[in-house]
Amino acid sequence: MNHEEGVKRHCVHHAGVRSASMKDRKYAEGADVCIVGAGAAGGVLAYELAKAGLRVVVIEAGPFWDPQTDFASDELAMRRLGWQETRLVDGKDPLRLGHNNSGRGVGGGTVHFTGVFLRFHESDFCTKTLDGVGEDWPIRYQDLARYYDKIEREIAVSGPAYFPWGAFHGPYPYPVREPISANSQLFREACEKLGIESVVAPLAILSAPFEGRPPCINRGFCNQGCMPNAKYSGLIHHIPKAIAEGAEVLSDCMVTEIRMNGDRVSGVVFSHGGQSYEQRARVVILAGYVIETPRLLLASANSRFPDGLANSSGWVGKGIMPHSSHDVYGRLTDEVRLYKGTPVMALTQHFYETDPNRDFARGYTLIAHGARPVAMAAAIAAEREDGSFLWGEKLRESMLDYNLYARVTLVGEVLPHPDNAVTLSDLKDEYGLPIPKVTFSYQENDRRLIKHAIEQMKRIVEAMGGTPEHVVSDTAHLMGGCRMGKDPRSSVVNEYGQTHDIPNLFIAGASTFVTSGGGNPTNTVMALAARTADKLVEAMSRRDV
Amino acid sequence: MAKQRRYPDYDVWKENDKWDDHTRKIVVKRKAAQVEHQFFDPNQALLLQAIVSQLVNDYRLEVLTFIVQHLDESVASPIGEAQRKVGVPPKQELYRQGLAGVDAESRKRYKSGFLSLKQEEQKAVLEAVSQGEILDRQAWEQLSPVDFFKRLLYDAVSAYYSHPLVWSDIGYGGPAYPRGYVRVEKGLTDPWEAKANEP
Numbered sequence: 001m002n003h004e005e006g007v008k009r010h011c012v013h014h015a016g017v018r019s020a021s022m023k024d025r026k027y028a029e030g031a032d033v034c035i036v037g038a039g040a041a042g043g044v045l046a047y048e049l050a051k052a053g054l055r056v057v058v059i060e061a062g063p064f065w066d067p068q069t070d071f072a073s074d075e076l077a078m079r080r081l082g083w084q085e086t087r088l089v090d091g092k093d094p095l096r097l098g099h100n101n102s103g104r105g106v107g108g109g110t111v112h113f114t115g116v117f118l119r120f121h122e123s124d125f126c127t128k129t130l131d132g133v134g135e136d137w138p139i140r141y142q143d144l145a146r147y148y149d150k151i152e153r154e155i156a157v158s159g160p161a162y163f164p165w166g167a168f169h170g171p172y173p174y175p176v177r178e179p180i181s182a183n184s185q186l187f188r189e190a191c192e193k194l195g196i197e198s199v200v201a202p203l204a205i206l207s208a209p210f211e212g213r214p215p216c217i218n219r220g221f222c223n224q225g226c227m228p229n230a231k232y233s234g235l236i237h238h239i240p241k242a243i244a245e246g247a248e249v250l251s252d253c254m255v256t257e258i259r260m261n262g263d264r265v266s267g268v269v270f271s272h273g274g275q276s277y278e279q280r281a282r283v284v285i286l287a288g289y290v291i292e293t294p295r296l297l298l299a300s301a302n303s304r305f306p307d308g309l310a311n312s313s314g315w316v317g318k319g320i321m322p323h324s325s326h327d328v329y330g331r332l333t334d335e336v337r338l339y340k341g342t343p344v345m346a347l348t349q350h351f352y353e354t355d356p357n358r359d360f361a362r363g364y365t366l367i368a369h370g371a372r373p374v375a376m377a378a379a380i381a382a383e384r385e386d387g388s389f390l391w392g393e394k395l396r397e398s399m400l401d402y403n404l405y406a407r408v409t410l411v412g413e414v415l416p417h418p419d420n421a422v423t424l425s426d427l428k429d430e431y432g433l434p435i436p437k438v439t440f441s442y443q444e445n446d447r448r449l450i451k452h453a454i455e456q457m458k459r460i461v462e463a464m465g466g467t468p469e470h471v472v473s474d475t476a477h478l479m480g481g482c483r484m485g486k487d488p489r490s491s492v493v494n495e496y497g498q499t500h501d502i503p504n505l506f507i508a509g510a511s512t513f514v515t516s517g518g519g520n521p522t523n524t525v526m527a528l529a530a531r532t533a534d535k536l537v538e539a540m541s542r543r544d545v
Numbered sequence: 546m547a548k549q550r551r552y553p554d555y556d557v558w559k560e561n562d563k564w565d566d567h568t569r570k571i572v573v574k575r576k577a578a579q580v581e582h583q584f585f586d587p588n589q590a591l592l593l594q595a596i597v598s599q600l601v602n603d604y605r606l607e608v609l610t611f612i613v614q615h616l617d618e619s620v621a622s623p624i625g626e627a628q629r630k631v632g633v634p635p636k637q638e639l640y641r642q643g644l645a646g647v648d649a650e651s652r653k654r655y656k657s658g659f660l661s662l663k664q665e666e667q668k669a670v671l672e673a674v675s676q677g678e679i680l681d682r683q684a685w686e687q688l689s690p691v692d693f694f695k696r697l698l699y700d701a702v703s704a705y706y707s708h709p710l711v712w713s714d715i716g717y718g719g720p721a722y723p724r725g726y727v728r729v730e731k732g733l734t735d736p737w738e739a740k741a742n743e744p
Contacts, residue, residue: 076707
């Protein structure tokens, strides 16, 4: 439903046209490619495929935002950038969804991500071979390296001259951000004291002007939508470029069904303003993230595919992973002022790789992370790691010291488990679609990793001269649910995102991840999308799909 | 003695002419909150206000009015809840049953509704609800008191720390567009930011 007060309801967008009428559709008669979801993956695909001369339609459930009038410097009001439709959550560690890990509207999650732009390491693609945990990807780092290069160049990622971990050591296309915030300074100084290497974070945030966009002004509201357009999002970069190349974007349009014609997909059905419409296409790409993509596949079941589309393996919806993302808030004697500047400006991957001296496999990234009052207060009140609550006088007194707090955040690898899954519930939403149920429980390895990380975060806070006061239990990002693999019996798509079962149905985005890695996923999402785009352009020109 | 504000002279609202229009419009509404509600009846609204007042440890009517208005709007709204734990009732039921449960617990313990309890008694009732150690099991048959407490605390605290008076209390610089922050490093502040009272 449309629940964003004051947003202009143009739903049809193509070169020279912004219209509130479905009569103005460009590809109503059919397109080459229909992309469901205008987020990190959908934006890259739309641009690359349109540039190659294909007729592309992107269908997005949420609005086409205007940063100047739709975004605000306000936490509470900007929760609307997340997917707010109710999902049921279950398991021992039910996930917080919405603004925490999803996007709704053109640009998807990139509209409110922190812009941290990391590559996965070589080891991330073969955890089974190396550590006997998780599963190997059907590709290796080298298959993705040139796509990481391409995406980072294309959006002018800023970063350090030398990046010490993983296979890529820089330099980044744009110079590192400076100055960095007090919280990031303190983090780096503390790391140095402890002999932990740290860097200024590689960011999809400009350190100098680029394509008419200004460098960051340290407003600090990355999670509420960037207003000066200094931070990358699909909304201001890939989608407008795709439109300029001939693509059509349909916003406020919720895809409700994938249509089949025999063994092939013929298009999708979507709902707009209470009416149903059809979009035919030679190829359909689902880029609706970790919950909506499996949900659509499962909900589109028919007599030929009774368990849902592309689900002969039974893996659709399974193996979803968040990152463990606990926070340690430490109180210092001097002011830190967590609200100032880009929220994340420093990090370390010192603990990223498996270490035989630890009692768990894989690892994590630690991040110096700013916090605004609503996020901090709600978390230290109601999301405490020990399950207790902080309220009344104690909460108010903690928050009176808001400006004295520093914060360190975990981005920890969570291993895939088939019980962590998206399934369909018996409840229906306003479109008559089953409401998804998202089940998640940490496994033993995940818990050990978290315990280790919390100890390190506390050490860092103490090395700042602070006292760790609040440990918050949180998650970030979602991955998996339609994992890629070589074996059609245990994966949903091949290495290019093509479903094993239906040749003209593709899946793009974090849902195809096999493992979660221990760092922010957006760079990998976009690099994979660029790789899929290359493959599709080649295959479609040969009429192979 | 209650802890003092570090920035007694700071008023973030004084900066509002430097904010963008959309942000200003959002924040100014909070300063003039309504007392008419769509979902809660007047008794529920009063009860909710008293509970929230204990949760955030604040008695300023203008702040509490805004919190209750915000809760009322979000409970009444058809906008989704982002997530709802299996077994937890939908938001309207949760609030309706939870408020009734708090009042029932007050009567069970002190033979009197929550509103007429002493501060310490109100705190004791909420403590019991937060721990799930309620005496009136019947009132909580379909709703776990801990689930209710967690949801209410999260929602109330989110609204409380969105009020500009509270931003001023804690020295939060608040909205910063279009001007941004120039001095972000350790020990530096822009001229308009809160300055602590030196002891």
